[in-house]
Amino acid sequence: MKRHLLKDAVGIYLKWSLFLVLPIVLLLGAATIARADNDCFTSLNSGSGLTLMKVCISKDGNITKFESPAGFDQIGTGNLWRDGYSICTGNLPDFPNVPEGYDAGSSEAGFGTPVVAQPNGPNTLPLAITRTTTDGVYELKQSYAQDTAKRDVAITMKITRRSNADCGSKGCPPVRLARYFEGDVDNNLQAGARFAQDTDSVWEWINVPGNHGFVLSNLLDGGSGYATTVHTAADFDPNGSGFQIAKGCIVFAGQVATPTDPNTVNATNLHGRVIYIWGNITLNKSKTVKVSYRRF
Numbered sequence: 001m002k003r004h005l006l007k008d009a010v011g012i013y014l015k016w017s018l019f020l021v022l023p024i025v026l027l028l029g030a031a032t033i034a035r036a037d038n039d040c041f042t043s044l045n046s047g048s049g050l051t052l053m054k055v056c057i058s059k060d061g062n063i064t065k066f067e068s069p070a071g072f073d074q075i076g077t078g079n080l081w082r083d084g085y086s087i088c089t090g091n092l093p094d095f096p097n098v099p100e101g102y103d104a105g106s107s108e109a110g111f112g113t114p115v116v117a118q119p120n121g122p123n124t125l126p127l128a129i130t131r132t133t134t135d136g137v138y139e140l141k142q143s144y145a146q147d148t149a150k151r152d153v154a155i156t157m158k159i160t161r162r163s164n165a166d167c168g169s170k171g172c173p174p175v176r177l178a179r180y181f182e183g184d185v186d187n188n189l190q191a192g193a194r195f196a197q198d199t200d201s202v203w204e205w206i207n208v209p210g211n212h213g214f215v216l217s218n219l220l221d222g223g224s225g226y227a228t229t230v231h232t233a234a235d236f237d238p239n240g241s242g243f244q245i246a247k248g249c250i251v252f253a254g255q256v257a258t259p260t261d262p263n264t265v266n267a268t269n270l271h272g273r274v275i276y277i278w279g280n281i282t283l284n285k286s287k288t289v290k291v292s293y294r295r296f
Helices: 011-015 017-021
Strands: 042-046 053-057 063-067 083-091 095-103 107-109 115-117 127-132 138-147 152-161 175-182 193-197 201-206 213-220 225-232 270-278 286-295
Touching (some): 083 138, 095 138, 270 286
Antiparallel strands (some): 193 201, 213 286, 225 270
């Protein structure tokens, strides 16, 4: 049963949901903030011309390029922010908000070295990239699949609790897992660019005939409550003075109303996100969600 947070916030999340709008951002302890990788560790290429699909995945699991059709990049063109992910725990007032780890495509903190499984060799699928938070509590496994006919890439994210080090007298904290992107559709074209969202998806598109769009969708919610949100680059920046959405602790604060109007909002400076929330995760147990990126 779907439990979209904007329609059916339930259980422990509902109890303290009002507190989540507070712009509380905690430091990642002693974790080092480092330049994340926007490299092309794995390149998946198919078709040509109108059917071309070229996708790059970094060694950390970020989608760093999504060219489709030929000559049209759809994600993060020329920008540091592209595709990324985060884990945050907490639920005020019982549990403080603690960003466990994030990788925003230009900077990261809280995650260890990735472990890559690619049995068929370079630039092939299946591909799985596993990272553990530096405190050893959470493991995130990202697995990738491609459908060239639908022009999409699906990412399965499996989060596992490996330690109870963050648990206390009140139990273990709720967990939030997010996937997000900066949509720079059609080579970061600003004219006619809009952002919109619905229950399961968030997307940018160029509202001009002959142009394209790019959408992030929830495909599997893993029994979570979840939401789609849109934010400005200033509020997304994990090292900025805004809400630091990239760290994954803020759920509803700082949202941009959609659909946006290109006459008043520059959609190329916006970020779309799907965020999943669980009451807690039991030791050595996992929750699995699935998202997709698709060009339309």
